[in-house]
Amino acid sequence: MRIAVIGGDGTGPEVVAEGLKVLKAVAKKMGFTYETTAFDLSGDRYLAAGGDPTKPSIPVISDAEIAELRKYDAMYLGAVGHPKIAPGILEKGLLLRLRFELDQYINLRPVKLYPGVDTPLKDKGPADVDFIVVRENTEGIYTGMGGIQYKGTPAEVSTQINCTTRFGAERAIRYAFELTRRRNSKKKQLTLVHKTNVLTFAGDTWWRAFNEIGAAEYPDIKRDYNHVDACCMWFVKNPEFYDVIVTDNIFGDIITDLAAVIQGGLGVAAGGNINPKGVSMYEPMGGSAPKYTGLNVINPMAAIGAMGMLLRETGTNKGDKKLVDAGNRIEAAIIATTPRMKSQAAGKMGYSTTGVGDLVVEALNAAP
Ligand code: IPM
Ligand code: MN
Numbered sequence: 279m280r281i282a283v284i285g286g287d288g289t290g291p292e293v294v295a296e297g298l299k300v301l302k303a304v305a306k307k308m309g310f311t312y313e314t315t316a317f318d319l320s321g322d323r324y325l326a327a328g329g330d331p332t333k334p335s336i337p338v339i340s341d342a343e344i345a346e347l348r349k350y351d352a353m354y355l356g357a358v359g360h361p362k363i364a365p366g367i368l369e370k371g372l373l374l375r376l377r378f379e380l381d382q383y384i385n386l387r388p389v390k391l392y393p394g395v396d397t398p399l400k401d402k403g404p405a406d407v408d409f410i411v412v413r414e415n416t417e418g419i420y421t422g423m424g425g426i427q428y429k430g431t432p433a434e435v436s437t438q439i440n441c442t443t444r445f446g447a448e449r450a451i452r453y454a455f456e457l458t459r460r461r462n463s464k465k466k467q468l469t470l471v472h473k474t475n476v477l478t479f480a481g482d483t484w485w486r487a488f489n490e491i492g493a494a495e496y497p498d499i500k501r502d503y504n505h506v507d508a509c510c511m512w513f514v515k516n517p518e519f520y521d522v523i524v525t526d527n528i529f530g531d532i533i534t535d536l537a538a539v540i541q542g543g544l545g546v547a548a549g550g551n552i553n554p555k556g557v558s559m560y561e562p563m564g565g566s567a568p569k570y571t572g573l574n575v576i577n578p579m580a581a582i583g584a585m586g587m588l589l590r591e592t593g594t595n596k597g598d599k600k601l602v603d604a605g606n607r608i609e610a611a612i613i614a615t616t617p618r619m620k621s622q623a624a625g626k627m628g629y630s631t632t633g634v635g636d637l638v639v640e641a642l643n644a645a646p
Pocket of ligand 1: 531
């Protein structure tokens with residue numbers, strides 16, 4: 279297995295180092311080999327190459343680098359985000375560009391409260407918070423379609439088009455049904471989240487695709503629907519209701535931040551940008567956290583979780599049981615480690631960044 283590693287900005291390289299430490303341990307334990315290659319892609323590099331911090335001026339990633347990345351089995355990303363660079367430049371220039379060009383059409387976000395991790399939800403525990411969000415990752419309002427006319431005048435008009443295709447909705451929906459079927463949960467329930475009462479065009483495409491595919495191909499899966507606003511309410515009130523959720527790009531972006539908080543925060547939340555037949559990219563959900571950079575205090579758990587996902591999903595998509603097992607072992611080691619930590623917040627864990635990585639390796643090695 280060949281993994282492209284992008285440490286990125288701020289604390290990204292520190293948390294990635296812990297994920298790689300855990301990868302090394304699990305590979306040794308299970309007897310598989312892998313290769314990693316570091317890619318220098320970051321806000322710092324953009325600035326060093328003469329990039330304008332106020333507006334996009336030079337590519338954040340080159341065409342040649344994207345072509346190179348296509349040759350890998352998976353990508354492992356720390357964080358991108360730089361305090362000196364205007365919002366949008368790195369997001370569009372790197373993260374969104376990779377999602378689009380590598381057609382990573384699924385954003386997969388497991389929402390699981392691990393033992394010993396604090397949730398802000400009153401009277402809820404690990405048995406109540408265990409679901410997974412499948413976010414469509416290449417369409418909706420993220421395509422950049424639209425524009426501004428008469429800018430700077432009282433007549434200014436801007437449009438941002440919610441580009442929804444039957445093809446895009448269908449492939450996200452099918453992925454989500456398949457996941458619901460293979461997921462180890464008794465509920466076997468897929469919830470579509472949208473806003474069909476207001477987005478009567480895009481919502482209609484999603485609604486029909488969801489019900490037609492569900493009825494024809496997945497009669498064993500219970501279909502459920504929430505408006506996105508109601509979904510936010512249920513996340514807080516009754517998270518135990520959910521099994522798998524499928525939703526459009528922007529709704530998925532928003533609800534997964536809320537979901538991250540109920541699973542214990544950005545210190546633990548991991549995600550994947552997935553092309554099931556291509557190159558997928560796994561990352562901790564937290565940002566580059568510039569103020570903690572270099573202090574050995576940031577929580578690497580999310581990055582370690584992202585490594586677990588990388589192995590499990592790569593194994594699932596390539597039909598490699600050993601990789602799936604390796605991913606599951608990492609998750610088991612995380613579950614054995616979280617109760618030993620004081621908190622999942624940076625600087626308050628009771629251990630350093632490298633100390634937490636060591637604990638996970640210890641748990642991995644102790645497992646049968
Ligand atoms: C995420 C992030 C990105 C998004 C940003 C950084 C462009 O918030 O991965 O959820 O909106 O998708
Ligand atoms: Mn987001």
